[in-house]
Structure formats: C-alpha cells, structure tokens
Amino acid sequence: MVTTSDNPTPDSLPDEPVFAGIDWGGASHQLCVIDATGQVLLQRRVQHTVPGLTELDQLLALRPNIKVAIERGEGLLVEHLQQHGLPVYCISPKISARARERYRMAAAKSDAFDAFVLADTLRHEHAHWRPLSTPLPLTAELAAVTRDRERIIESQRAVESQLRAILEAHHPAPLHLFSTLDRDITLSFITDYPTPVQAARVGEARMQAFCRRHGYSGRVPAAELVERLRPHLLSASSGTTAGKQFTAKLFVDQLRLLNNQIRACDQRVDQLLTVHPDAAIFRSFPGIGPVTAAVLISEMGDDRTRYPQPAALLAETGLAPVTRASGRMHQVHFRYAANKRMRHAIDWWAFTSTREVDWARQAYDDARARGQGKYRALRGLGARWVRVLWRCWTDHVPYNPDQHQTAKQHTAA
Helix, strand or coil: CCCCCCCCCHHHCCCCCEEEEEECCCCEEEEEEECCCCCEEEEEEEECCHHHHHHHHHHHHCCCCEEEEECCCCCHHHHHHHHCCCCEEECCHHHHHHHHCCCCCCCCCCHHHHHHHHHHHHHHHHHHCCCCCCCCHHHHHHHHHHHHHHHHHHHHHHHHHHHHHHHHHHCCHHHHCCCCCCCHHHHHHHHHCCCHHHHHCCCHHHHHHHHHHCCCCCCCCHHHHHHHHHHHCCCCCHHHHHHHHHHHHHHHHHHHHHHHHHHHHHHHHHHHHCCCCCHHHHHCCCCCCHHHHHHHHHHHCCCHHHCCCHHHHHHHCCCCCEEEEECCEEEEECCCCCCHHHHHHHHHHHHHHHHHCHHHHHHHHHHHHCCCCHHHHHHHHHHHHHHHHHHHHHHCCCCCCCCCHHHHHHHHC
16 A cells, blocks of 8 residues: 655655656646655645745655656646756656556546556656657747647637628628638728628729729729629618628727737748748748748757657658558558647648649649549648658758659659
C-alpha cells in the first residue's frame, strides 16, 4: 500500500529518478510525485496563482532528477515548467484514460488518482517518449499569432453568416453583386445603399463612380454589375426593412473590424518571417505563402530530432493512413488523430502547387484518373511534398527543384 508525505524534505527523499504527474485545471492543479518503484512521495493541490506556482516550483525543486507528465502540450503552466528547466512530457488523454484501467476496474475518478496515473505511466514509458521541446521566441510568437488568427477567421465566418441572414430577410441584392460578402467593396455597398429602394437608384454611371470611389479592382464592368443587381431588388415590409437596416450596419462594422484584424495578423506574420531562421526553407517551396509557411514553422517547431524520419512527420500531419491488420482482416483508414492545423495547411499547399508546378498537377490528375477523390488525391500529393520538406528542413537547406528527382524527371520528359 502506497503512502504519502505532505511535508517532504530533501534529506528524506532518496537520490534516484522521480516522476511527477500534474492533473491541471483552471483554478488549481493536483501534483503527485512518485519514486522509481511507484511509491507515492507527495500528493498536493496547488492554486493557479503566483503563490501557488511558487509552491509548485519549491516542491519540484526538492528533486534534481525529476520528469513531469501532463495532459497538455501548451499553455501557461507548461511554459512555466519549461522555463524552470524541467522535462515535460505530454500524455494523451486517451492514453491516461486507458491507463486508469491498470489500477481500477471501477469507473472511480479523482484528481489525486489522475495525477498518480500520469506519474506512474511516465515511470513505465518515459524511455520511449520524448519531452516537449522549448521553441524559439520567434517560433512561439508565430504559433500564437497564427492560432489566434485562425480564431479571428472563425469569428469572421460566423459574423458573415449572420449578416447574410439579415440581408436575405430584407435586401438580398448585395449578396449577388460581388464575389464574396466579406469583401470591403461589398460592405461599402451595403453602407452606401442599405435598402432596396436606395439600391434601385443605382445606374451604370453611379455604379461606375461607386467602384472608382472604393478602389474596385474587379474585371466586371459597371453595366454588368447593374444587371446583376436588378433581379434581386426584393423588398420586405417597412418595419422589417427599418429594423434589419439598423442591425445590418452593426454586423457590417463587426465584419470590417475582423477584416482589419486579419490584415494586422498577416502583416505581423510577414514581419516575423523576415527574421525567422527557417523561413527561407519553407518559403522556397512553390505553393507555400506566408500564412502557410508560418503555420508549418510554428507547428513543426525548431527541434529537428522531433521527427527522426519522414514517416513521423507524415503521421503528425495526418497524411499517413492507419492500417489495421489481424488475421485475414486488413483495413486502411483515414488518420483522424493528427495536428489539424498542419493537415489543413498542407492540403492548401498541395492544392496551390497544382496550379504552379507541372509535375504536381500531373500527379494530382493521375490520382483522380485512378478513381481517387479530390481530398485523397491532395493528401497523396501532400505526402510527396512533405517528404521533400522533411529533407530540406532536416538539412537546413532551401528547396531546389534541380535536385528534386521527381521535378527533374518531369522536366526531362
């Protein structure tokens, strides 16, 4: 039976490796420390405050050779532990959930027990796992900007959908005028002509003046824009139109704000890429723009040992399928457990490369001709690009199509 010590001292602890599990929470964290034999040395709850984290540092400092397990790979607590030089291991919640069955058959659960399971799982498996690497400040800032940019885009899509519903209820004509609703030119038209009655007065000359005033860069002439507008000048009742006109302006202001915030994030990404040491490698690939490069740099990190083989990177990005084989059963499935930010970035990279690189377009067309779906073909093309990216990233060299065997063969043909 394990015992706990609430007030350990350096003299009372043996000089051997110890393992800590932290069941983190929003207001407090449960700490469990065990020795190399699985004996519980400490169970303590600390608050998520400055005094609480100071107490946590003091408890962990009692052991110079300590490894920490936690069910998350980022956040203030993780960075706090890394700043104090502690090796932090991220354990998947699925692994810890299965590990509980090793100790209890019942579905009993508590923070203290979960912290113990994390610590004891790390004790058994730490030789097969790799601690989280500490990113460079530039990489950490890129990760913060790109992830929050993604959140802003999600808000932008939500506001756009709400604005679309408002316009469909009283003034659907602007929805058919320009390519997308979130464009600045569309929002300006809604502001200048907020009702069907006002929009009905727009002729070719007025439309031409509006486009010139707002810097419209489209190739559609003013006469054609007016023809798009006329069939959709539907009107609601006067009360509905007055109410929806008021709320539409509010949502237009929100959408403009979000558009400006996305542009600010893009500008910051460009500034960070100009000084990041790995930016030249990622930007050298055709089809990789600034945002895609920033996402890949921030998610892959700086530690080259994190992906010792291309297969590790393919699995992380979800490009490697999952094979299940037992007896006569052999199934190949889509890999759902993956870094979805990297997966989406590589899908976009592969799609863009089909427009810029001849051999990539040929590979995509061949896959489609073999009966593969659009996204399956893009994943296959993305896997080919990722293998080349891994080689360049590992060797610290930019992409050179003259050394890429596939590109050379296609050029020769």
